[in-house]
Amino acid sequence: MNLGCYAEGRWVNSDGEGVILRSAVNGEPVASASSDGVDFAGMVQYARRVGGANLRSMTFHDRAFMLKALAQYLNESKKAFYALSTQTGATKADSWVDIDGGISTMFVFSSKGRRELPNDYVLLDGPPEQISRQGTFTGQHIYLPLRGVAVHINAYNFPCWGMLEKLAPTLLAGVPAIVKPATSTSFLTELMVKHIIDSGILPAGSLQLICGRVGDLFNHLNCQDVVAFTGSKSTADFLRQHKNVVDNAVRFTAETDSLNCSILGPDAVPGTPEFDLYVDEIVKEMSSKAGQKCTAIRRIIAPSNVSGDLVVALSQRLAKVRIGNPANKDTEMGALASIDQRQEVIGRVEELKTESSIVYGAMDGFEVHDADAQKGAFFAPVLLHCDDPLKSRTPHSVEAFGPVATVLPYQNIGEAAELARMGEGSLAGSVFSADNDFVKNIVLETATYHGRLVLINRDCAAESTGHGSPLPHLVHGGPGRAGGGEELGGVRAVKHFMQRTALQGSPTTIAAVSNCWIRGAKENVSTAHPFRKTFEELNVGDTLHTDERTMTKVDVEAFANLTGDIFYAHMDAKEAARNPFFEGQVAHGYFIVAAAAGLFVDPPLGPVLANYGLDNLRFATPVNIGDSLKVRLTCKQKTFREGMGYGEVRWDTEVTNQDDEVVAAYDVLTMIATAETMAELPPAAA
Secondary structure, eight states: OBOOEEETTEEEOOSSOOEEEEOTTTOOEEEEEOOTTOOHHHHHHHIIIIIIHHHHTSOHHHHHHHHHHHHHHHHTTHHHHHHHHGGGTOOHHHHIIIIIHHHHHHHHHHHHHHHHSOSSSOEEEEEEEEOSSSSSSEEEEEEEEOSSOEEEEOOSSOTTHHHHHHHHHHHHHTOOEEEEOOGGGHHHHHHHHHHHHHHTOSOTTSEEEOOSOOTTGGGGOOTTOEEEEESOHHHHHHHHTOHHHHHTTOEEEEEOOOOEEEEEOTTOOTTSHHHHHHHHHHHHHHHGGGGOOTTOEEEEEEETTTHHHHHHHHHHHHTTOOBBOTTSTTOSBOOOSOHHHHHHHHHHHHHHTTTSEEEEOOSSSOOOBSSOTTTTTOOOOEEEEOSOGGGOSGGGTOOOOSSEEEEEEESSHHHHHHHHHTTOOEEEEEEEOSOHHHHHHHHHHHGGGEEEEEEEOTTTTTTOOOTTOOOTTSEEEESGGGOSEEEESTHHHHHTTEEEEEEEEOHHHHHHHHTOOOTTSOOEEOSSOGGGSOTTTOOTTEEEEOOOEEOOHHHHHHHHHHHTOOOHHHHOHHHHHTSTTOSSOBOOHHHHHHHHHHHHOOOSSOSEEEEEEEEEEEEOSOOBTTOEEEEEEEEEEEEEETTTTEEEEEEEEEEEOTTOOEEEEEEEEEEEEOHHHHHTSOOOOO
């Protein structure tokens, strides 16, 4: 079977033989891959001209709903993906991480897109920056999607998750993607892409696929394009230096080699929960995906006085790991991705042996059930021990990308931290300890060398996602050897595919561009109370200026007695005057907020369905007895909730006193009904 490339809205199948892709289980041919006949320049132009335009015509929420629909569609097709995944050497548990994990990532980005991004085309970055004295010239940072294409170059170990975890934030940002999976397992990626295209959910040009070589693709990239790479450091360095990438300042993010470490605290001696958890985690990390995870534990940093006990415990557990045919439900560890990969791992172990000793495992002669060990790419776990890790090089520089790890003993916390840093940057580190002082010191000494640190003890272990599980909510990436990039991380990942621009101008102009009213911008004042307007009728900038209310001693003390907040400053003028911030008895801050609501609220049933909170509340000036307060309430931002019958409206609220001094400022958050919802309300009771 020749794999297809999906380019310029159609499938392209090469007539040539291409690269033969073989089963990791039995070595039999599964497919062939070739990109011959693909017009790479045409792919880039098609992505920019068709895909980008289609995606940018959608709001963030439109794109978030698109991701949700796609994730639901893929969920219904999982059986086919699981069946083919075994040919990559993956067990059912391995495939769950790859397939379900990838689909779950799309769900998460869909949810975060709808909750954390506006139903709009522009994303604001922080509050406005007041530049001029009078406030007529201001600044605002915004994000807009790049007008290029994101080239995703993915690794062989996660042919589904590797694609979906990059695709989700890219599409949510409004940027089309060209996906280039690692050739050896591209047959599984191609199957998933076929389902995605057949779903008809993505607009034309959003996704294209290359199975085989990338040809002259890099020659056609420019400053609006992004390369998101996962793979070896040597390949990443080579691609970063591509003349066109350098000349055009093409954005390049990378996730590369990572000699991740896990540190056992000195308190975690045999018999403690942390010691047992540590053994469990290392065995899981070595056997899951046959150790072919960019986050897997490669360096086991343990106190020297327990390293011997640790080797014994790990050896006993590793001996129980059942290696064999990943399609067999009793298999705990499948094969490496290919015979070539097995040879690569054998070579790396030989390098590690120059400064470490194998204390468990053998590279041949091990038992494999329900499969032929010679025909498949099987490799048993190998555990090494380095006697002098501070003076050794290979444990900190050579990665055997398989079920291989090295025990590195330390004498004190300083040595433990130094060993962690000797990896020169990793995606994920972990610390197993119930001694929070030890954990704190390790974090302070090593965090800058890790993209993520997982801190595990008996209190959180039951719900912990473990050392090696990247989460869409948190940053996935790391400094130094790990590539210096950041994939995932919630909305942070979306921003990788957007341009941040600083706008400068009048508040009214910037509000018009950003669809968010800012102080100093034009106000739309009318006789109609803004709370009488449906979501459709309400406009950003609609403003209400209220009447005044005088703060009296009776009201302040009544509020105090009603709430139980009888703090001295609200009850005793003499004691309050001793406070350098007050002149005498003052009103409660929350009374000011409550009184402000009394000034601007329109009581009868109307489009305002609910108030669901306040943001950014600040009290600027004390309110004394006798002060008169008034409110300016302005529609700041609108977010329509598709299919919910309402929209969310943020109101810029400013409370001032008789001297026009701001005493309180905050955002009021409300749900405002649509006209259709208002029409469907039941009639008033007789």
